[in-house]
Amino acid sequence: MDYKKETDMIIDDKRGVDYQTANQPLYYSTAFLRPSLDSEEGHLYVRHGNPNREKLEEKLARLEHGKFAFAFNSGMSAISAALMTFSPGDHIIMPNDMYGGTYQLVKTVLKRFGLEFTSVDQSDITNVIDTIKEDTKAIYMETPSNPTLQITDIKRMVEVARVRDIKVVVDNTFMTPLGQNPLLLGADMTIHSATKFLSGHSDLIAGAVIVNDPSISEQLQELQVAMGLGLGTYDCWMLNQHLKTLTLRWKQSTENTEKVHTFLKDHQSIAHVYYPIENEVHMSQATHAGAVISFKLAEENKAQSFADHLNIPLVSVSLGGVESILSHPETSSHKDLPEHERIEKGITKGLFRLSVGIENVEDLIDDFEQALKNM
Ligand SMILES: *Cc1c(COP(=O)(O)O)cnc(C)c1O
Numbered sequence: 047m048d049y050k051k052e053t054d055m056i057i058d059d060k061r062g063v064d065y066q067t068a069n070q071p072l073y074y075s076t077a078f079l080r081p082s083l084d085s086e087e088g089h090l091y092v093r094h095g096n097p098n099r100e101k102l103e104e105k106l107a108r109l110e111h112g113k114f115a116f117a118f119n120s121g122m123s124a125i126s127a128a129l130m131t132f133s134p135g136d137h138i139i140m141p142n143d144m145y146g147g148t149y150q151l152v153k154t155v156l157k158r159f160g161l162e163f164t165s166v167d168q169s170d171i172t173n174v175i176d177t178i179k180e181d182t183k184a185i186y187m188e189t190p191s192n193p194t195l196q197i198t199d200i201k202r203m204v205e206v207a208r209v210r211d212i213k214v215v216v217d218n219t220f221m222t223p224l225g226q227n228p229l230l231l232g233a234d235m236t237i238h239s240a241t242k243f244l245s246g247h248s249d250l251i252a253g254a255v256i257v258n259d260p261s262i263s264e265q266l267q268e269l270q271v272a273m274g275l276g277l278g279t280y281d282c283w284m285l286n287q288h289l290k291t292l293t294l295r296w297k298q299s300t301e302n303t304e305k306v307h308t309f310l311k312d313h314q315s316i317a318h319v320y321y322p323i324e325n326e327v328h329m330s331q332a333t334h335a336g337a338v339i340s341f342k343l344a345e346e347n348k349a350q351s352f353a354d355h356l357n358i359p360l361v362s363v364s365l366g367g368v369e370s371i372l373s374h375p376e377t378s379s380h381k382d383l384p385e386h387e388r389i390e391k392g393i394t395k396g397l398f399r400l401s402v403g404i405e406n407v408e409d410l411i412d413d414f415e416q417a418l419k420n421m
Contacts, residue, residue, distance in 0.1 A: 121239025134160025
């Protein structure tokens with residue numbers, strides 16, 4: 047960690063010394079004094095930015111190897127801003143297993159503003175090519191996808207898009223910037239729900255968009271300011287703190303996930319495990335298979351009993367916390383999908399998604415072992 051980048055120089059006129067603190071001070075001020083009436087320099091009003099948001103955005107840009115980062119007050123506002131850089135009449139190709147909130151956003155809100163969407167199974171790139179039309183301006187991707195961790199080839203998608211002047215937007219929430227860097231693979235925008243692994247403690251809601259192109263950056267800045275989507279001061283500070291342990295948390299969670307995978311894949315009570323560790327495309331574009339694993343019970347009607355017998359994971363929604371979180375897509379994230387679509391995607395009663403935390407992995411596996419035995 048570079049502490050010169052981590053905090054600010056504080057000028058102490060009274061003592062005649064300059065000093066730095068371990069953590070950046072929290073600038074809880076909505077307005078900043080103007081050195082002169084016509085001065086345009088520095089911060090002025092908090093909706094436009096402040097030192098805590100600026101520091102966080104610099105760090106997010108470095109993490110994703112991008113030039114510009116914007117911190118938003120949720121993953122959904124980050125996605126909204128990214129999609130609102132497009133204009134009425136523009137056509138955007140979405141994944142057919144997109145995050146539920148994104149589905150709601152495009153279907154009920156953005157459609158009313160004249161954006162056009164088609165969703166396809168993007169794990170087969172020919173589906174995407176067949177869907178491209180004259181007005182297609184963007185391909186929006188999630189890889190691995192939720193909850194069955196389907197993989198889309200980012201580089202090939204970029205090749206398809208580039209020659210047709212189409213933008214590629216990647217929701218990189220599941221992989222974190224440590225696991226996958228879409229901008230380095232040629233994508234135009236990378237999005238995070240920072241509510242998940244980036245903050246990592248199941249305590250704050252935030253989002254980010256990272257880009258290289260100055261003109262997209264200007265559009266995002268305008269949206270962040272004009273619509274008031276920027277992340278609040280305290281949450282910027284807190285996310286900055288949490289990011290200091292991202293490497294450790296990600297290392298422990300991914301190592302734990304590999305061991306959980308080894309345990310689950312040969313277990314007689316498990317019918318199927320979804321984890322992209324043997325997927326060549328994924329392993330060529332990411333550094334790791336990740337810290338989210340899904341699995342299906344052989345006896346699907348034992349789902350409730352299985353959940354009841356577990357002691358360690360939170361049985362809830364969300365992911366990316368220091369605690370393992372077990373979710374049940376059929377009754378939570380995907381409950382609004384028509385049944386035939388759910389079944390087509392493998393989202394049945396026995397399917398669980400586990401976001402693996404940083405617990406002692408033997409404890410975690412023991413807990414799964416006893417729940418599978420006693421359910
Ligand atoms: C949670 C999540 C979002 C939405 O983020 P919020 O911070 O809840 O607004 C978007 N995409 C993915 C993949 C997510 O997991």
